[in-house]
Amino acid sequence: MPKANEQKRRVVSALGAVREKLGMVLGAAQAGRQIAEAELARLQLEQQVVRAGIDAAAGDENLAAALRHPVMAGVRDKLDAQRNAFYADAATVPARLRDLVAQAASGPASLPPSAWLGRPGLEPLTPPPLWRIGSSTMDNSGPFPVVVPLLDDSHLAITTAPRTRQAVESLIEGLLLRVLSSMELGSVRVHLWDVAQLTAVLPNLYPLSRTSAVTLYDPDQLGVLLDEVTGHIRRIHAQTMQAGHTSLRGLRDQLGQRIEPWRVVVLFGNGETWAAEPLRELKRIAGAALAAGISLITVDIPTVLAGSFENIRMLGEHRAATSMTGPNLVVDLDQPIPSAEVSAAASRLADALVEKQGGPRSFRDLLPAELGQENSARELRAPVGFFEGDPVEVVIGDASPHALIGGPSGSGKTNFLYALLGSLAARYPPDELALYLLDFKEGVSFAGLAPGRRDASWLPHARLIGVNVNTDREFGLALLRFLADELRRRSAAAKEHEVTDLAGLRAQDPGGHWPRIVAVIDEFQYLFAGRDGVTNTATALLEDIARRGRAQGIHLILASQDIAGIDAFWGKPAVFEQCTLRIAMPKARRVLAETNMAAVAAPKWHAVVNHDSGVAHGNQLAHVPDASSKDIFSSLQRELWERYAQEHQRPRLFDGAHSPLLEHSGAFTALTPGGTPRALLGQSIDVADTACEVELTGAPGRNLAVLGTAIAEALSIMDAAARSLARQYPRHEVEFLVACLVDRCAPAVGELADGLEADGHRVVRLSDVELGEHMAKLAEEPPEHARILLLYGVDGALPLLEQKSPGQLKSGLDHFRLVLKQGPGKGIHTIGWWRSTARLKDTLGFAGTDDIGAWAALDVQGSELSQFAAGQVVHWSPRPGRALFFDRSTHVSPEVMIPFDRPEHPS
Incomplete structure (x- = not known):
């Protein structure tokens, strides 16, 4: 029992302690609630006073009574203090705002x-x-x-x-x-x-x-x-x-x-x-x-x-x-x-x-204060005109690698090209910029950039200048081949140095020579004027260069009077897509985007410059100053020439309107006695100034046939071959056997023979009657020295050569065929002119065409030449001043050449 009572006492005591603690907690909570309610009431009163206004609250009986309540003591004082602090601070705001505006809105x-x-x-x-x-x-x-x-x-x-x-x-x-x-x-x-x-x-x-x-x-x-x-x-x-x-x-x-x-x-x-x-x-x-x-x-x-x-x-x-x-x-x-x-x-x-x-700007305003200070590693940038006083630039680089320029005749296209070339050349030295300039139309747009009789200066940046090449589409093709070869060379160098663009290559190979190349082809549509191999090859090359040229610093500027006339690119938009830089002269068609009509409204002497593939938002109108009139561009050219000419060679000039002189050919001046003799025939239509030549080795068939009735060109080829061969033999070590069977050519042939004799060479003049006899001697007698047969109008001698004297087993023609076959092995080479392919075939007989290893065709259709070109189809339409040249030992297909000019002297 005592134990049970003790337990009861402890329980009652614990319950009492709990009741005490709960009472304390509830009392604290009640007090906290009363405090919170009082604070809420104070805040609500503050809000009411602020809304009514502190001064107005004193006149409101309800608010005034609330403010006098003992619980709300201090509310009025607090609000008065806050108001006074606010107005004290607000009084400084205007001054601070004025200072801020003075700084930020000066x-x-x-x-x-x-x-x-x-x-x-x-x-x-x-x-x-x-x-x-x-x-x-x-x-x-x-x-x-x-x-x-x-x-x-x-x-x-x-x-x-x-x-x-x-x-x-x-x-x-x-x-x-x-x-x-x-x-x-x-x-x-x-x-x-x-x-x-x-x-x-x-x-x-x-x-x-x-x-x-x-x-x-x-x-x-x-x-x-x-x-x-x-x-x-x-x-x-x-x-x-x-x-x-x-x-x-x-x-x-x-x-x-x-x-x-x-x-x-x-x-x-x-x-x-x-x-x-x-x-x-x-x-x-x-x-x-x-x-x-x-x-x-x-x-x-x-x-x-x-x-x-x-x-x-x-x-x-x-x-x-x-x-x-x-x-x-x-x-x-x-x-x-x-x-x-x-x-x-x-x-x-x-x-x-x-x-x-200011007023209209001049060409000089396009030029920098100091020449040649820019670097082309990343891009080319140059102003070409002005819009309301501000220069308008053309940028050629990775973003706008190629340009398309269009404008009808008289719209200022040539002037624009001069402004562009001058502005570029003035900013970039020749080591930074190389120009290849080609003009297909019948004119001399770029001729002044090469040295001439009146002005010996030239544009040092120019490596090649081609003018009057409207009939020489092959020259445009040669330029594209050169650019394609250069592209491959640069790509190989970039790969070797593990870079992807020109800037990287120049950084990794500072000792190399890697200028940006700009090729300007005016009236480029002539390249695609025919549906033939030239057009097909040019199209493929142009597409390849347009796609890959940007990375290697090779840029195309294609100009034309009428882009609408080009058929070669229908369905092949690759080239035009790469020409993101578009320049439209007044009234130009199809240069800009179809919906962009800015060129229609462009005034004279202006151009629409667009770096966004011709879309309207890229238009920049530019007034292009006069850059092509007399003495304007030439004065800049002379400055550049005086600055750079000693370090750079003169440009190669190709003028399709003039035949080259043999004496001016580097191949001719380089000829000296010794080595395998080479007969020069004419100038190759190529970027390099090279000659078409035939090596007269001892191999079978090393003879040359000139085919056609064009007398001037035939005489020129025969003359160049003889004179170039004579230059390679010491005096008296070669004998020229000359036979002229065309009366009209006798003075010219006589002049050549006299010249050969004057140079110390042996010359034997043969008549048509003597020709057969000499053929027999050449075929039967061992040679004492080299012999060159120069036969003019061989077909005219065939009737006599075919004749046999009583008792003779072989005719002169038989001996001639033997000379053609065996002569090269004995140092006897024939250079003959036949006026038709049929007569050449008659001359050769049933032996085939192997004994003529090389030929130059003049006014002969391509269909007649297939039998002499290993059976391949020959695309050739004769044109004045040009010949088709084929050498079995060097050519895959025939090439067009320009016979050297043979000045006609009065008899």
Whole structure:
């Protein structure tokens, strides 16, 4: 029992302790609740007093009684203290705002109009971020300026109220004039569009519309404006991304200079929602425009747009609310500048801009202050003209590797090419830039760039100059083959150095010679004038160079009067797709994109320069100064020649209108006695200045046949062969047996024979009657020295050669055939002229054509030559001054050559 009582006592004691603790907790909770309720009541009372106003609360009986309650003691004191602290701090806000505006909105951005109106500004690299529109006040603390961001920082959206349109126009005019007077002339361009006003979009700014500073758009031109803005954004985005930046501001800060003008696009709406397509375009523009240096000012366009926007909501004619100041402060807008003063200021700015841009620029304005200071490792960049005083550049590099230039006759295409070549040559030395220039039309566009009789200077950058080659499509093909070979050479070097482009190759191989190559082919469509092997090969080569040339610094500039006439590329757009740089002269067709009609409206002496494959947003109009008139380009050429000529060879000049002289051929002047004799026949149509030649070895068939009735060309080939061979033999060590069976050629042949004798060589003149007898001697007697048979009009001697005297087993023709077959092995070579392929076949008989190892055909159709070219189909249409040459030992297929000019001397 005692034990049970003890347990009961402990339980009762524990329960009592629990009751005590619970009472304490509940009491604390009750007290806490009372405190919280009292604090809530105090806060609610504070809120009521603040809403009513501290001073007004004293006159409210209910609030006054509440404030006198003992629990609310101190509420009034607290609110008085906070009010006093607020007003003490607020009193400093206007001064601080004024200081901030003075720093962030300096000069015309915040000063009164009297300090800047109508005065051109100087360009800061970064424009002011804030621009004044009015002022506001907070209680009795004094006014402070109200500013809004623009240009690189924000767009601006304005919402009107009834009868506030004029006030909004004045507001925008004031903002735009502040901008135009803060920035350098020409660095800001304004675009104005109004959905409802046909001729009165900010009319006080109209004087600026005669310059690039202000452009006006009719109500139905919204699509045109949006397309232009979209094009600017795309072009600038590509430009900045290529430089490794996300915005134009970043690129500008890196370069330390302005590279694009700022643009302000003002769009006046009427409160109605736009159609779906232009609205989508505007939303896309708003999100990307600031990064491209484009700001929007929209009026009554009830759409939420992307990007950073500040808002101005008109409350009356001179009052507004802004997102910068919040809804509780009213902004008093600055007084509008009187219309007459706005118009006068716009006129002064327009005059100053026109004066700054100056009159028409000259070719000298395209040139740098110092010649030859640029490096071409990354790209070629040069101005070709001017737009309102600013230079317009052409860039040739990885992004725009090849160019297409088009313009009808008289549109200034040749002048543009001279402006481009001069601007490039002035900036890049010949070690940085190599030019290959080809003109297919009947003219001498590039002839002045080579040394001539009147001017011995030449353009040191030029490696090849081809003129008057409209009938020599093979020369264009030779240039493409040369470029393809150079492309392979550079690709192999790049692979060896484990790089992928020209810049990398030059960095890894600084001792190598790797200039950028620019090949200009004027009237290039002549390359594809026929449906033949030349066209097929040229097309394939051009496509390959266009695709792969950019990486190795090989660039094509293709020019034509009428691109529409080219059939070779139908269904093969590879070349045109690579020509992202398009230059359209006035009235040019199909150079730009199909929907881009800029060239139609381009004035004379201008060009539309487009680096975006001809799409309209890439258009840049440029006035091209006179670069091709007398003494303009030549003066620059002489400067460059005096600077670089000693270190660089003169360019190779190919003039299709003139036959080359044998004496001027490097192959001829290099001939000396000794070695295997080579008969020179004419000039090869090739990039290198080489001659077509036939080696007269002892191998069977080393004889030459000249085929055709063209007397002048036949005499020229025979003459060149004889004179070049004579140069390779010492005196009296060769005998020329000369037989002329064409009376008209006798004086020329006699002159050649006399010349050979004068040089100390043996010459035997044979008549037609003596020819057969000498053939028998040549076939039967061992030779004492080398002999060359020069036979003119062999077919004329065939009747006599075929005759046999009584008792003879063989005719002269039989002996001649034996000489052709066995003669080369004994040092006897025949160079003969047959006036038809049939007579040559008769001469050779049934032995085939193997005894004629080489031939040069003149006015002979290709179909007649297949039997002499190993049976292959020969594509050849005779043309004056040209011959088709084939040597079995060196040629896969015949090649066109130019016979050397043989001056005719009076007899």
